[in-house]
Amino acid sequence: MASSSLAASSKRSEERRVLAGTLVGTTIEWYDFFIFAQLTATLLTPLFLQPLSVSNPGLGQILAFAMIGISFLFRPLGAIVAGHLGDKYGRKRVLVATLILMGAATALIGLLPTYATIGLWAPILLVLLRIIQGFSAGGEWGGAALMAVEHAPNNKRGFFGAFPQIGVPIGMIIATGMLYLLRTSMSPEQFAAWGWRVPFLLSVVLIVVGYLIRKAVEESPIFKQLALRKASEHTPLKQLFQTNTKEVIQAALIFIANNAAGYLVIAFFIAYTTRVLEMPTAPVLLATTIGSVGWLIFTLVGGWLSDHLGRRNTFLIGYGIVFVWMIPMFLLIETRSVFLYGVSIFILTVGLGLSYGPQSAMYAEMFPAHIRYSGISIGYALGAILGGAFASTVAEILLQRTGWSGSIAIYIMVLTLISMAAVIWVGETKGRNLHVEDIDPELQAAHDAKHRSQEA
Known part of the structure; x- marks a missing residue:
């Protein structure tokens, strides 16, 4: 009785470490990403x-x-490399x-000389660092999602x-809050001269914290099973496109609307307003920061709800809200009221959260274990290119050519219909087996016994 209670306590402790490790890591990654996106909207152009x-x-x-979109083009490369290594050598x-x-890469952006100092080399070096950010972001999400779900x-x-x-909304809240504090604690001239560098350089501290937490997390139990089967000797990327190309396409299409609408919140709306x-x-x-709290809350609600209503139904509810809210949201923003702007962002993030919370579980359930890291990472990265990579650019072009913000709403509504169709195409995934089925029972028993002795 005591041993079973001890085992249960140990399992709960490990689960908490896993959740903390995946949350802290993605929060830091997206803080880094969003700092650039938001400063692009307000300062980095000059x-x-x-x-x-x-x-x-x-x-x-x-x-x-x-420049925001350029980094997305290198996410598939990061997803391919990280997915291959993650399926072969482990998620952790x-x-x-x-x-x-x-x-x-983020810290180095904070040290970059500007155009006034080194001329054309300034945007060239900035683009190179953005490419590195995109490469690393392409590999980050898949590993974090699998560590949590598996x-x-x-x-x-x-x-x-x-x-x-929820690392996405938390990263955004921290990034936006940091910029708010800096802008209100110094003059515009000070912020333009050196203050904008501070949030980039602070990422070094966050990275150290994230590294220490992630090092304490155990490897995914599914990957341990793969190691027993010696599936890590296979070539997961080749197998992925031989057997699961359809699922990669489905995963990409499911994500495009959420990512595009999300990047309007992250970058475009701040510039537009x-x-x-x-x-x-x-x-x-400040209104963006407060409004984004809804993204955090309803992402958790979306994950929880998908365990009860199913992944498909939760996705469709979330995307339905995004679709219906698009035009009313722009009408509220056009009032030039900061309060109504914050309200409009909050309601949008209800839909964003419900169509983002179930994603990790649904994607993991779509792919077999030995190619899962590659499958979900590449699907996610392709969806980001088709969705958020150039969403702000497209929105800016539409606004300049039509002079009507409603054209942006229609653009997001079309993407939402595509993503809803992809969700219906996939069907319900809740309850699918995630484990490796062809493990030798004797090997599994020996592995479990060794693991128990190590814990003791």
């Missing part, structure tokens, strides 16, 4: 694209948003490596899988 900011501000803003090692890589009890996969997902509607920057940042 600093790194100085001639265009003077001669053609509209084109300068489009190219600045394109790859997670630690991607975290360090992202942090190093450690989860069968009836809590959706809830556990929502923890790496401050530059076009001429609303004050600091209150807009």
Whole structure:
């Protein structure tokens, strides 16, 4: 009785470490990513694209948003490399490596000279560091999602899988809150001169914390089974496209609407409200931060709900909210009221959360164990390219050509219909077996006995 109680306590402790490790890591990764996205909307154009900011501000803003998208083009490469290594050598090692890589690139952006100092080399070096960020982000999500879902009890996969997902809204809240504090604690001249570098450099501290937490997490139990079967000697990427190309395409299409709408919140809305509607920057940042709390809450709710209503139904509810809310949201934003802007963001994030929380579990349930890291990472990365990579750029072009913000709403609504169709195409995945089925029972028994003795 005492031994079983001790084992249960040990399992709960490990589960908490897993959830903390996946949450902290993705939070740091996305903090790094969002700091750049939000500063692109408000400051980096004159600093790194100085001639265009003077001669053609509209084109300068489009190219600045394109810098966000450039990093997405390298996510599939990061997903391919990290997925291959994660399926072959383990989820944990790859997670630690991607975290360090992202942090190093972010800190270096904080040290970059601007166009006024080194001319054309400034945007070139910035693009190179963005490529590194995109590469590391491409490998990060898949590993974090699998560590959470593969450690989860069968009836809590959706809830556990929502923890790496809430790293996105938490990262955004921290990034936006940090920018708000800096902008309100110094003059605009000080912020433009050196204050913008602070949030990039602070990522070094966050990386150290994330590294220590992730090092304490055990390897995924599914990967341990794969090691017993010696599936790690196979070539997961080749097998993935031989047998599961359809699932990769489905995963990409499921994600495009959520990612596109999310990046409007992350980058475009801040630029649109401050530059076009001429609303004050600091209150807009604060309203975005407060509004994004809904993203955090409803991502967890979405994961939990998917364990009860199913992944498909939860996705469809979330996407239904996004679709219905698009045009009313832009009408509220057009009022130039900071309060109504915050309300509009909050309601949007209800739909974003419900269509993001179940994603880790659904993706994991779509692929067999030996190619799972590669499958979900590549599907996620392709969805990010088709969805969020150039969403802000497309939105800016639509706005400049039509002069009507409703054209952006229609663009997101079309993507939402595509993602809803993909969810229906996949069907319900809840309850599918995640484990490796052809393990030698004697090997499994020996492995379990060795693991118990190590714990004792």
